[in-house]
Amino acid sequence: MKRTLFLLFLVGALLSAQSQQVESQISTSGPYEKHNEIKINGLYFVLGAFDLIYERNLSEESSLGISVFLPFDENVRDEIQYYISPYYRFFFGKKYAAGFFVEGFGMLNSYEEDITSLFSNGDGEENYVTDFALGFGLGGKWVTKKGFMAEVSWGIGRNLFDAGNLDIVLKYSISLGYRF
Secondary structure: HHHHHHHHHHHHHHHHHHHHHHHHHHOOHHHHHEEEEEEEEEHHHOEEEEEEEEEEEEEOOOOEEEEEEOOHHHHHHHHHHEEEEEEEEEEEOOOOOOHHHHHHHEEEEEEEEEEEEOOOOOOOOOEEEEEEEEEEEEEEEEOOOEEEEEEEEEEEEEHHHOOOOEEEEEEEEEEEEEEE
């Protein structure tokens, strides 16, 4: 009877120690292994547009995200109405979903096309064209222990339907955000 009680006590103590070790590993994982990120592109904000970005980290090497570009400055709005750009990223860094990355993206975009009529005085009238582009990009992401992040990226793509005069699309980003 004493042996049985001693064995039960020993097994219980081992299981308790193991569960405490697992809990301490989970609590010290930090912001690197959190899965959601929200960012704003500071470069486009300075130029006159909102570029809001949401990203979901799938693993330590990959993530999916979406970027929504909406201009608030009339000069920018005259060129492009909006774009919505989903993307997939693959990371090469040592930290969780951070470091150097390559990106594949799609982009639904609407931009202004000038149409000159034979019967007009040479002034073009506004006509907005919607197109879809595919492209790739490169960049880097840095994350602090508190979850704040900075990101720099560049991408180039091509509109597929050639509905207007904009064949090449570019994406630039100097973003600040938070991982939660």
